[in-house]
Amino acid sequence: MRQISKMTGRALPMRGNDIDTDRIIPARFLRSITFDGLEKHVFEDDRKSAGGPYNRHPFDVSHFQGAAVLLVNANFGCGSSREHAPQALQKWGIQVVIGESFAEIFFGNSGIIGMPCVTAAAEDVAALMDLAEREPATQFAVDLVAGTCRAGAMTVKIALPPKMLEAFTSGAWDTTGMLLDRFDEVRATASRLPYTTSGPV
Amino acid sequence: MGDTLLKKVWDLHTVRQLPTGQTQLFIGLHLVHEVTSPQAFDTLRANGWKVPFVDRTFATVDHIVPTRERTRPFLDVMAEDMMASLERNVRDFGIRFVGLGDIRQGIVHVIGPELGLTQPGMTIACGDSHTSTHGAFGSVAFGIGTSQVRDVLASQCLALEPLKVRRIRVTGTLPKGVYAKDVILEIIQRLGVQGGNGFAYEYAGDAIDRMTMDERMTICNMSIEGGARVGYVNPDDTTVEYVRGRPFAPPAGEFDRMATWWKSMASDANAVYDDDVEIKAGELTPVVTWGVNPGQSIGIDDKVPAPAGASDPKAITDALNYMGLTPGQPIEGMKVDVAFIGSCTNSRLSDLREAARIVKGRHVAKHVQGLVVPGSATVAKAAEDEGLAEVFREAGFEWRSAGCSMCLGMNPDKLVGSQVCASSSNRNFKGRQGSPTGRTLLMSPAMVAAAAVAGEVTDVRELL
Numbered sequence: 001m002r003q004i005s006k007m008t009g010r011a012l013p014m015r016g017n018d019i020d021t022d023r024i025i026p027a028r029f030l031r032s033i034t035f036d037g038l039e040k041h042v043f044e045d046d047r048k049s050a051g052g053p054y055n056r057h058p059f060d061v062s063h064f065q066g067a068a069v070l071l072v073n074a075n076f077g078c079g080s081s082r083e084h085a086p087q088a089l090q091k092w093g094i095q096v097v098i099g100e101s102f103a104e105i106f107f108g109n110s111g112i113i114g115m116p117c118v119t120a121a122a123e124d125v126a127a128l129m130d131l132a133e134r135e136p137a138t139q140f141a142v143d144l145v146a147g148t149c150r151a152g153a154m155t156v157k158i159a160l161p162p163k164m165l166e167a168f169t170s171g172a173w174d175t176t177g178m179l180l181d182r183f184d185e186v187r188a189t190a191s192r193l194p195y196t197t198s199g200p201v
Numbered sequence: 202m203g204d205t206l207l208k209k210v211w212d213l214h215t216v217r218q219l220p221t222g223q224t225q226l227f228i229g230l231h232l233v234h235e236v237t238s239p240q241a242f243d244t245l246r247a248n249g250w251k252v253p254f255v256d257r258t259f260a261t262v263d264h265i266v267p268t269r270e271r272t273r274p275f276l277d278v279m280a281e282d283m284m285a286s287l288e289r290n291v292r293d294f295g296i297r298f299v300g301l302g303d304i305r306q307g308i309v310h311v312i313g314p315e316l317g318l319t320q321p322g323m324t325i326a327c328g329d330s331h332t333s334t335h336g337a338f339g340s341v342a343f344g345i346g347t348s349q350v351r352d353v354l355a356s357q358c359l360a361l362e363p364l365k366v367r368r369i370r371v372t373g374t375l376p377k378g379v380y381a382k383d384v385i386l387e388i389i390q391r392l393g394v395q396g397g398n399g400f401a402y403e404y405a406g407d408a409i410d411r412m413t414m415d416e417r418m419t420i421c422n423m424s425i426e427g428g429a430r431v432g433y434v435n436p437d438d439t440t441v442e443y444v445r446g447r448p449f450a451p452p453a454g455e456f457d458r459m460a461t462w463w464k465s466m467a468s469d470a471n472a473v474y475d476d477d478v479e480i481k482a483g484e485l486t487p488v489v490t491w492g493v494n495p496g497q498s499i500g501i502d503d504k505v506p507a508p509a510g511a512s513d514p515k516a517i518t519d520a521l522n523y524m525g526l527t528p529g530q531p532i533e534g535m536k537v538d539v540a541f542i543g544s545c546t547n548s549r550l551s552d553l554r555e556a557a558r559i560v561k562g563r564h565v566a567k568h569v570q571g572l573v574v575p576g577s578a579t580v581a582k583a584a585e586d587e588g589l590a591e592v593f594r595e596a597g598f599e600w601r602s603a604g605c606s607m608c609l610g611m612n613p614d615k616l617v618g619s620q621v622c623a624s625s626s627n628r629n630f631k632g633r634q635g636s637p638t639g640r641t642l643l644m645s646p647a648m649v650a651a652a653a654v655a656g657e658v659t660d661v662r663e664l665l
């Protein structure tokens with residue numbers, strides 16, 4: 001798989017804690033057998049409620065179109081396990097998400113499609129958001145190996161669990177191949193389970 | 202030092218440590234449904250992969266199905282497309298499937314236990330975050346995304362990070378009118394919607410020990426709303442007796458051996474936990490959510506909070522505005538437009554019995570649309586046989602066919618405009634029930650029944 005370690009681009013701040021996946025992509029857009037076109041509906045209902053410094057939803061602000069870095073607060077992506085949420089963001093153009101914290105399933109779903117979610121201290125996230133709003137043209141350079149995000153005059157620390165970092169940088173973030181790698185061991189595990197001997201479930 | 206159930210199940214199912222530091226875990230049961238699987242099956246096809254453990258895989262349809270007019274093709278072409286796609290996928294890959302018209306069809310988290318597919322000591326995965334429900338049996342059950350559905354289909358395994366365990370002891374006796382739903386809403390309110398991040402929740406204590414399997418399922422179901430991907434209850438005699446005799450339970454000759462093994466998987470008395478919390482059941486009252494996440498709840502006697510002095514005042518202001526509430530207003534008396542009894546949290550026979558007990562001899566308020574949606578066709582049949590469906594119809598409720606219905610906006614059952622819905626489901630996120638401005642109040646099915654009759658949020662304890 002593709003190795004992922006450096007991402008550069010403009011940043012889009014999406015303020016608020018506990019932003020759930022129903023907000024990121026409302027359920028009606030899950031009525032499809034592909035992920036195609038999801039980017040058109042990112043935050044669709046949420047976008048109808050104006051707010052923020054531009055009095056518009058960040059995803060509708062013209063300066064933020066084409067952003068590659070998404071800035072979020074705490075517990076981003078809570079709720080439903082729909083992978084459609086990170087898929088929609090990725091297809092919209094987001095390559096990396098920087099936040100205070102992430103909901104577990106969203107974190108995993110993003111990783112497995114090659115869109116790292118990295119954490120940073122609350123003050124740092126706030127500073128990055130302020131910067132992106134004040135000077136939206138600023139280039140944000142995320143370096144997973146160095147563990148930094150550089151933007152304007154700022155350099156902030158970002159974190160990723162070490163093994164996850166290794167997976168991204170070595171290109172081993174797509175799991176299926178790895179899980180199929182030693183399939184004899186899978187069969188061996190299955191056969192020693194007490195319940196598999198009592199016939200198929 | 203003893204082990205927790207989580208550790209025992211985890212170790213038993215470990216295939217190997219992966220180069221990424223994750224554990225490769227064998228999955229004993231994979232439940233599949235129409236929403237999160239089509240893209241996964243496509244990847245299998247594209248790579249020429251098969252499903253090696255079809256005997257550990259089981260599919261049904263629940264999210265998109267209409268609960269009223271179910272003739273094919275569905276009026277909604279996209280829903281029809283998803284349905285046809287699932288039918289093709291299960292046929293091509295040889296997976297067992299219960300579709301519409303089959304008495305075994307229903308919400309995936311209702312039918313797994315009902316059919317005896319869900320068993321203690323197992324690992325379970327499903328492309329749905331409420332898979333935690335199955336933990337009620339002492340299984341370790343993960344809600345997963347579509348790429349992980351692909352992984353499980355292709356390899357019967359998941360790559361996972363280890364979890365810590367927080368024990369939540371619910372002690373004492375629940376007062377009359379206070380239910381399992383109130384317990385879990387209270388837990389989420391106290392520990393927060395992200396309090397469970399990185400943890401599995403083990404629900405214990407004498408109040409949990411006395412609960413039926415239906416009640417334990419309601420509690421485990423909403424673990425994810427507290428941020429815990431996994432929630433479980435240690436298997437005991439209640440668990441064993443529930444599984445006995447179900448279609449996919451171990452056959453009589455092997456049942457006792459399996460039951461002994463199941464109970465041996467329970468956490469040891471001297472197990473060590475990463476955290477331990479106690480909730481006193483006797484102090485609880487019926488709980489209602491007032492906001493836009495399941496942690497924003499209060500007791501029925503309480504008033505909705507004010508932003509001033511709160512840790513995140515902006516979030517509170519935002520939620521109050523969305524809900525059309527003013528700080529300090531009592532939640533009791535809030536007018537409701539729709540009453541929904543259903544979803545994988547509260548659509549089992551015991552839920553319907555309790556709600557029917559409230560509405561019997563009463564009538565849904567004139568301005569309220571009441572909806573009862575049983576969790577499975579089996580539940581529907583049992584409820585019809587014992588006269589519950591009739592009680593609901595006489596009281597002015599609509600009696601529907603099994604599915605996810607108004608829990609989420611993926612099928613014809615949706616809120617309209619900014620309607621307020623008293624709901625026995627599990628999520629009150631903005632727009633969750635299908636209208637971008639719809640408002641959801643989560644509560645127990647008995648409280649929903651009471652709200653339907655009163656036309657407003659009301660204290661069910663006064664109707665018992």
Ligand code: SF4
Pocket residue numbers: 263264308309310329331544545546604605608609626627
């Ligand atoms: S009832 Fe609701 S929460 Fe449960 S599986 Fe269906 S949509 Fe998901």
